[in-house]
Amino acid sequence: MFRRSLTLSLILPLSLMLLALMVVVSIDRAFARVPEFRLITIGLIGLLVAWIPITLYFMIRRRILSPLRELRQKFQRAGKDRLEGMTQPAARDEISDVVGGYNQMVNALQGERQERQRLERERLLQSQMVALGIQADGLVHELASPLSALSTLAKLAAEGDAESAKLMASETKNLAERMKRFMALFRDRKVAVRPVMLNTLVSDRIHLLNHSQVSFVFDPPADPIEVLSDEVLLAEALDNLLKNAGRHARAKVTVTAERNEGTAVVTVTDDGPGIQAGLVDKLFRPFFTTAEGGHGLGLFVSRLWAQALGGQLDLASPRHPALGGASFRLILPATRVQE
Ligand SMILES: Nc1ncnc2c1ncn2[C@@H]1O[C@H](COP(=O)(O)OP(=O)(O)O)[C@@H](O)[C@H]1O
Ligand SMILES: [Mg+2]
Incomplete structure (x- = not known):
């Protein structure tokens, strides 16, 4: 439609030009005896006729075609997951309504996307928290050496070594404290x-x-x-x-x-x-x-x-x-x- 109006904006002034040419020819004949006046009038009409299509062409390009081209590019990018808003044209017309509507859509989609990301991350975090609380692989690995130390101490204590028995008691307390501290990291965590x-x-x-x-x-x-x-x-x-x-x-x-x-x-x-x-x-x-x-x-x-x-x-x-x-x-x- 706009391309057509652009073509029209060229055809219409061209016909106008033709008409003007006819007028000029008539003037040329009528004022044949006053050459200065004839020249000025023809010049002025020529300028006016040339000015109209040029102005019309650039106006339509700037006001209609450029925003529409930008809109098409934005839609193409949105299709490739790159949502971007558009600058609102200064003039209030149908084009600015379309741009306004597009921007509203972009805002709504961006908001929805952020909310989706937020929920997704929250869900992921919560499940990781639960998994960590249960598995605690690292903890098991780290417990291996104190546990083997404890077992050696236990053997010595069973043979009657009082010092080992004392050490065993303090090591066990130490270990229990570590476990408590570790588990507390994950307990009752609310993720937001x-x-x-x-x-x-x-x-x-x-x-x-x-x-x-x-x-x-x-x-x-x-x-x-x-x-x-x-x-x-x-x-x-x-x-x-x-x-x-x-x-x-x-x-x-x-x-x-x-x-x-x-x-x-x-x-x-x-x-x-x-x-x-x-x-x-x-x-x-x-x-x-x-x-x-x-x-x-x-x-x-x-x-x-x-x-x-x-x-x-x-x-x-x-x-x-x-x-x-x-x-x-x-x-x-x-x-x-x-x-
Ligand atoms: N900024 C630092 N400069 C030097 N060493 C550091 C620094 N940060 C951490 N470390 C080393 O990493 C170790 C582990 O740190 P961390 O896990 O925070 O436990 P903690 O602070 O209880 O020792 C520290 O004991 C220290 O050896
Ligand atoms: Mg530290």
Whole structure:
């Protein structure tokens, strides 16, 4: 229809031009004796006739065809799972109504998609939580060596060694405490996935830690990052990283948050001693600790939460080139920015 009106916009003025030509010929004859006047009149009519189709052509192109072409491209992209809104044309006409309707549809679909993602992640997280509580493979593996120690102690105690009996009692208590702590991580967890502003969360967690000896430097990105996540689990994972960094740092911890191809990356780096080469593989195991009074569950559980939230946690660098200490990287799926 619009292509036709575009053709019409050319045919109509062309006929007009023909008509004008006839008028010009008549004028030419009528004013044959006044040449200046004849020339000016013909020139003016010629200009007017040329101006009308050009203006009409560009107007129709700008107001009708360009928005329609853009709309067609957006629909094609939507078919490839890339939903995008369109800029609303300034003029209020049928085209702007169509664009408005399209934008409403895009908004509704995006909202529905986010809700679907949220429910999907929540379901996944809940089932992982249950599976972990039951299986706890890592725990079984970690229990193997204290259990064998206990069995040796039990043999010695049975032969009458009082010291072994005493040790056995304290080891058993220790083991029971570990089990309790481990199971408490998964018990009664309610998972609630919703949009979380990462900048605010990171600032809040740093603020809550309230370190006096170590200074935490967080330079939040200008463009706020939103992640679809469980705020409680995410805060716990972050707290573990921040506390570890705070404990190992000499004076400074830097925290950064940035977008990287559909993900949000939080990096926590300290200026402490870093991680010895031999320990790199053990860091994320349950109960691995070098700290006096440490439980060795911080990194293990933080990685678990990161994975459950659709992300990952790893050691970015055992010795950061600039700060010298350990650098941990938490990667999370970021939501799309909607204009
Ligand atoms: N920022 C860090 N710098 C140096 N070593 C670290 C750092 N973070 C963690 N570690 C090492 O990883 C071990 C395990 O950490 P974690 O799982 O949080 O347990 P915990 O803090 O109870 O020891 C720590 O005992 C320490 O050896
Ligand atoms: Mg810790």
